[in-house]
Amino acid sequence: xxxxxxPDARYxxxxxxxxxLLALAICQLIxxxxxAAERExxxxxxxxxxxxxxxxxxxxIEAPRLAGMEDWYLRRQLENFRAGIRGYHPMDxxxxxxxxxxxxxxxxxxxxxxxxxxxxxxxxxxTIEGDVQSGELLYGVCATCHGMDAKGNAAxxxxxxxxxxxxxxxxxxxxxxxxxxxxHEDDRYGQQMAAMVGTLTDESATRDVVVxxxxxxxx
Amino acid sequence: xxxPVSRREFLNLLAxxxxxxxxxxxxxxxxxxxxxxxxxxxxxxxxxxNQRKIAILGGGISGLTAAYELSKQxxxxxxxxxxxxxxxRVLTLRHxxxxxxxxxxxxxxxDDEPHMYFNAGAARIPSTHRNxxxxxxxxxxxxxxxxxxxxxxxxxxxxxxxxxxxxxxxYTTNMRGFMAELMAKAxxxxxxxxxxTEPEAETLLSMIRSFGDLNENDLYSGSFRAGYAEGGFLxxxxxxxxxxxxxxxxxxxxxxxxxxxxGDTGPILMQPAGGMxxxxxxxxxxxxxxxxxxxxxxxxxxTDKGVNxxxxxxxxxxxxxxxxxxxxxxTHLMVGIDHNFPSDYVTxxxxxxxxxxxxxxxxxxxRFWEDLDIYGxxxxxxxxxxxxxxxxxxxxxxxxxxxxxxxxxxxxxHTMMNQEERIEAxxxxxxxxxxxxxxxxEKPVTIGWHRMNHMLGCSARWSRNFxxxxxxxxxxxxHKLQAPVNGRHYFIGDQISMHSAWQESAVMSxxxxxxxxxxxxxxxxx
Numbered sequence: 186x187x188x189x190x191x192p193d194a195r196y197x198x199x200x201x202x203x204x205x206l207l208a209l210a211i212c213q214l215i216x217x218x219x220x221a222a223e224r225e226x227x228x229x230x231x232x233x234x235x236x237x238x239x240x241x242x243x244x245x246i247e248a249p250r251l252a253g254m255e256d257w258y259l260r261r262q263l264e265n266f267r268a269g270i271r272g273y274h275p276m277d278x279x280x281x282x283x284x285x286x287x288x289x290x291x292x293x294x295x296x297x298x299x300x301x302x303x304x305x306x307x308x309x310x311x312t313i314e315g316d317v318q319s320g321e322l323l324y325g326v327c328a329t330c331h332g333m334d335a336k337g338n339a340a341x342x343x344x345x346x347x348x349x350x351x352x353x354x355x356x357x358x359x360x361x362x363x364x365x366x367x368x369h370e371d372d373r374y375g376q377q378m379a380a381m382v383g384t385l386t387d388e389s390a391t392r393d394v395v396v397x398x399x400x401x402x403x404x
Numbered sequence: 405x406x407x408p409v410s411r412r413e414f415l416n417l418l419a420x421x422x423x424x425x426x427x428x429x430x431x432x433x434x435x436x437x438x439x440x441x442x443x444x445x446x447x448x449x450x451x452x453x454n455q456r457k458i459a460i461l462g463g464g465i466s467g468l469t470a471a472y473e474l475s476k477q478x479x480x481x482x483x484x485x486x487x488x489x490x491x492x493r494v495l496t497l498r499h500x501x502x503x504x505x506x507x508x509x510x511x512x513x514x515d516d517e518p519h520m521y522f523n524a525g526a527a528r529i530p531s532t533h534r535n536x537x538x539x540x541x542x543x544x545x546x547x548x549x550x551x552x553x554x555x556x557x558x559x560x561x562x563x564x565x566x567x568x569x570x571x572x573x574x575y576t577t578n579m580r581g582f583m584a585e586l587m588a589k590a591x592x593x594x595x596x597x598x599x600x601t602e603p604e605a606e607t608l609l610s611m612i613r614s615f616g617d618l619n620e621n622d623l624y625s626g627s628f629r630a631g632y633a634e635g636g637f638l639x640x641x642x643x644x645x646x647x648x649x650x651x652x653x654x655x656x657x658x659x660x661x662x663x664x665x666x667g668d669t670g671p672i673l674m675q676p677a678g679g680m681x682x683x684x685x686x687x688x689x690x691x692x693x694x695x696x697x698x699x700x701x702x703x704x705x706x707t708d709k710g711v712n713x714x715x716x717x718x719x720x721x722x723x724x725x726x727x728x729x730x731x732x733x734x735t736h737l738m739v740g741i742d743h744n745f746p747s748d749y750v751t752x753x754x755x756x757x758x759x760x761x762x763x764x765x766x767x768x769x770x771r772f773w774e775d776l777d778i779y780g781x782x783x784x785x786x787x788x789x790x791x792x793x794x795x796x797x798x799x800x801x802x803x804x805x806x807x808x809x810x811x812x813x814x815x816x817x818h819t820m821m822n823q824e825e826r827i828e829a830x831x832x833x834x835x836x837x838x839x840x841x842x843x844x845x846e847k848p849v850t851i852g853w854h855r856m857n858h859m860l861g862c863s864a865r866w867s868r869n870f871x872x873x874x875x876x877x878x879x880x881x882x883h884k885l886q887a888p889v890n891g892r893h894y895f896i897g898d899q900i901s902m903h904s905a906w907q908e909s910a911v912m913s914x915x916x917x918x919x920x921x922x923x924x925x926x927x928x929x930x
Binding site for chain 2: 223224225227231233234235236237238239241242243244245246248281284285286287288
């Protein structure tokens with residue numbers, strides 16, 4: 186808009202404008218822009234508010250344990266939540282609750298994954314009961330991907346199960362069975378899992394297999 | 405044939421079905437009648453040369469009440485606050501403030517002026533909340549009247565009068581008129597009149613006429629109470645047209661309109677001049693040095709002699725050994741923090757549901773409501789935004805902050821939206837009341853209490869059958885959680901009350917715990 190004004194005059198106008206702005210700022214007619222620098226800082230390390238001390242999970246608000254989760258699995262799930270690949274089904278209430286929490290930058294995700302890895306690890310408390318023998322038979326299918334020891338298999342994209350909150354494993358198995366998880370077209374690994382839960386024909390089968398996982402040694 | 409009801413029977417029936425018994429219960433619940441505790445009755449022993457260490461987990465109103473009272477009596481208190489600020493759900497937003505909603509962090513961009521603030525949490529103090537008011541007095545917190553119901557504000561419902569907003573006064577005057585006409589007709593019917601003596605019936609009828617401003621034929625034909633269509637000062641006022649009863653019945657908002665001055669909002673309401681957090685600032689003038697910020701509790705272990713608390717601050721895990729611990733961490737978050745509480749205690753902690761309240765506010769570019777004769781108060785609509793609050797303070801100044809949404813029970817509707825969707829929803833809703841609302845406001849803030857960091861919920865929900873009261877089991881769980889663990893660890897906060905969501909409840913829960921602990925300390929020292 187100043188293109189018709191000669192360059193040196195433009196500079197003078199700019200200088201004058203700046204002086205007026207400065208004077209106005211001193212008179213507090215316009216706010217100081219430096220106020221932004223004094224603002225309360227924040228970071229994205231808010232995970233433990235929900236996921237509990239050292240990420241050991243909080244059954245009270247259905248937040249699973251993050252401690253002990255493999256870095257590659259944690260990253261993938263955060264990215265899935267961020268992309269809406271997970272937590273998309275209206276019946277997956279905990280998953281839906283997680284989605285806005287995962288509005289994170291790649292840098293924040295990397296920071297969180299490293300932070301989670303630094304936490305003190307303790308095995309999860311056992312909260313459910315069932316038939317361990319029946320569970321062992323059912324676990325045979327699971328072992329293909331998650332390993333005989335349920336310690337996970339990165340090459341298969343299958344996370345560790347041993348040491349996770351048992352109530353969370355039950356919820357997720359139920360979600361896979363009901364189609365609340367693993368049906369999104371971009372959720373490749375979730376789809377694999379959804380195809381594998383056919384052997385869990387009722388609630389007691391789900392509980393039994395988790396009780397068997399509970400019996401395995403944690404990391 | 406139906407036997408006529410005798411007068412005594414009728415009055416007994418009236419009391420039993422609604423009136424007196426219910427009123428007495430409600431009066432006690434609302435603290436309208438003398439309660440068990442008041443600030444004056446809190447008589448804690450001064451420790452003198454004795455020493456006791458106290459950990460207070462959470463710097464909300466209950467935690468600060470505990471810190472303030474105990475410090476006065478010589479206790480060595482440490483307040484661990486997980487967030488960057490004290491106050492909890494006493495949150496006043498001003499220029500530059502961080503709104504730490506997980507997944508939706510915002511900074512408040514209101515103009516930097518003393519009256520440009522928004523009470524995003526607690527916003528009203530009923531005159532019957534005497535314990536809180538006693539602290540306001542003691543801490544020199546200046547109070548001003550909060551205008552809750554305003555007859556010139558609007559009521560708008562898409563189902564009523566084609567969605568045209570009408571003034572509160574038009575709604576209530578006409579509704580009362582029609583209701584009075586119905587009651588007068590009933591009184592003039594012999595059978596219903598029968599239970600009353602002639603003088604009683606005459607008194608009742610005169611009150612009914614007065615309630616609805618009926619004419620000499622006991623009919624409602626409009627009323628000057630609704631204001632004038634024109635004139636009224638230099639010329640005689642011209643009465644407004646009546647609104648048809650049927651039209652008013654298209655809306656269910658009568659629940660808000662006819663009950664505005666009942667219950668918790670019945671007494672005169674007040675707010676601290678300059679923002680609700682003046683109360684927090686008042687406490688912090690005395691106990692501010694004892695607060696550790698961004699200190700997240702990681703473990704609470706009760707021992708025979710006291711409580712061991714661990715917390716993270718600046719990436720370092722610290723520990724604190726104390727004689728007593730007062731804990732106002734929301735129970736649903738405490739479940740995820742290491743502890744050694746007994747299992748029945750944990751059952752109670754897990755039982756409490758999280759409140760879902762949601763609020764939003766806008767800066768108004770000018771005080772457009774004052775041009776419409778509105779000074780303070782609430783406009784109601786049947787939109788999801790529900791309420792539009794005009795500020796009681798800053799009258800005739802250039803700008804003001806309006807509350808643009810308050811959903812106490814069903815706040816998840818907006819909480820589930822992203823920031824842009826929330827704002828658009830409120831703008832669209834309020835355009836139905838103020839057609840150019842969109843152009844009149846700027847700089848929105850939204851607060852989904854269900855996602856606020858370190859709280860993850862609004863007030864605790866004990867009862868799961870809303871409207872039908874608490875079950876016996878719920879009362880048992882509540883009393884379990886109110887009782888201390890091993891005499892050393894007390895849960896406090898409005899979560900440990902039967903009337904959550906009020907600062908008074910938080911104050912009284914802390915005072916209850918302090919009195920209980922005081923009895924133990926007295927026993928130890930005597």
